[in-house]
Amino acid sequence: MTRLDLARIRAARRMIDPAFLDTPLYRCEGLETDLGCAVSIKLETANPVRSFKARGTEVVTSLLAGNHSPAVVCASAGNLGQALAWSGRGRGLDVTVVASRLAPAVKLDRIRALDARLELVDGDIEAARERAAAIARQDGIRLVEDSLDLETCEGAGTIGLELVDTVSSFDAVLIALGGGAMATGVGQVLKACAPEVEVICVQPLGAPAMTRSWHQRRVVTTDSIDTIADGVAGRRPIPAVLDDLLVVADDAVLVKEASIIAGMRILLDRAGLVVEPSAALGVAAILEDRDRFAGRHVVTIVCGSNVDMDAYHRWVGVTPDHRP
Template sequence: MQNTRLDTDRIRAARRLIDPAFLNTPLYRCEALEPALGCAVSIKLETANPVRSFKARGTEVVASLLADSGRRAAVCASSGNLGQALAWSGRARGLDVTVVSSRFATAAKLDRIRALDARLELVDGDHELARERAADIARADGIRLVEDSLDIETCEGAATIGLELVDTEPKFDTVLVALGGGALATGVGHVLKTFAPEVELICVQPLGAPAMAHSWRNRRVITTDSTDTIADGVDGRRPIPAVLDDLLLVADDAVLVQESSIITAMRMLFNQAGLVVEPSAALGIAALLENPTRFAGRHVVTVVCGSNVDVEAYHRWVGTGRIGES
């Protein structure tokens, strides 16, 4: 494999910087899903932690290195999960954290950012406008701008998931990951291509937010003017060139799925697996639903990457009744 920006020794070192609450997450065969999907399905569950997503694996590395260097503040743009993770990691190390988000982001995610003592600034636009505002704050205040996927710490933190996967038995044929900015895909992909190159890595995006998948297919950055998906965790419009370069080296495919499949996958994960997941975390199952013949007879791992949902929206999508009611 050609060299990505990631380094295996740094990935191993990252494990020592990450709070154990975010490491060695459950990986288990979910047989209840298999009759409808036609293949063996294992779940790598990244939601059973204090911020209910994989993002803290990266922010733990960022915050640890910042604190060690004596820097006391950071800012990021986030639709919710990165902001929560940076707020949690920063609070634990005495860092002042500012999060810039769209005021149209999921309310439950914004509330959690506030609850973690971060300063929250809202913009009247999408995630790309939030990224621009976060960069302005970083320049004006002279503080660290944390850019998910561009900052190598976020990718190498996510890559620790890959280390946990390749250390397991039995072995598997395919790993499905949600594709947004690319930290999860490039991190896990780097480890797979280094230690288990026979395993296929497939990245999944919604049809309504296809910029990174189109960029991967065309081997050049392709932007979109807008997005239209319930999967707010992966709805970026402007891929980062350096991240795309890494993705081209480690991904075997990038597929797009329909909104109806995402909702069906969320419902299946609730009914058959007992998991409440956000739309981005259901993308892997959605891909299995849309192309069952491709995966027939294979052992597939899907990374369930987040469970920060708006209760009312989740109820509309999945039709389960209100979460928490008996």
């Protein structure tokens, strides 16, 4: 058993703005020569905030607005903050986002542009979480905790509903693993509706806490992170989320930074997609273990495209004269 509920995931669809639902899902033949398997892309960047996170924040803010709550706060590496700002603005909520000063500037600028109050802290996402919790206590407002709050997981789980309703058959789904909201939400749906599909979580080698925790079946923390995939770079897994992940995930793997960059380059060259590093984790996993996926039909969830373009060009080797 997990904390998640399939009926609530189905109900969540009714709370989410249609702009975030039924995102493109298609077989991408251009990837198949490089990867050696059939690959379908679930494109969670084709929405107003360029990531899957709004599926969860739409549920959170819909319930808060129904309860006449005036304000909400979260900690974010960037994407959750944008999503909460977008969803809260549409429902008349005052939104505060706490982020690290080290977060990509493009993500911070978009949070500000969506009328949220942005507070920056020294340190990483864990420091931002501590500050957001302090603000919630001080002001008596709702703290949105990504992955711990079921709304964030079950909102993300609507991606799973769209997978099983759209793809006639597939063998595995590759899911970027950070805090665990998307992995547990999608995994819950697949285990209920398509149990034959292998649910594989992918995390950077430089931010391995949740993957190590999954393999050891206990919370394992790390002292630091070292990855370009800022969207999944946590150090302290949440015990309740790990418990859910142990039920719904079939495997959790770590990939190298070079493979993440190669995945971003392949998605640009073969699929015409500019993505942030976290969104290339699924492709990176295939690149590192081609034999495992050979001859199979794999779905990879392209989960975000909020990327600093100067950094992107450095990573993928695109020169200023040849930018996409």
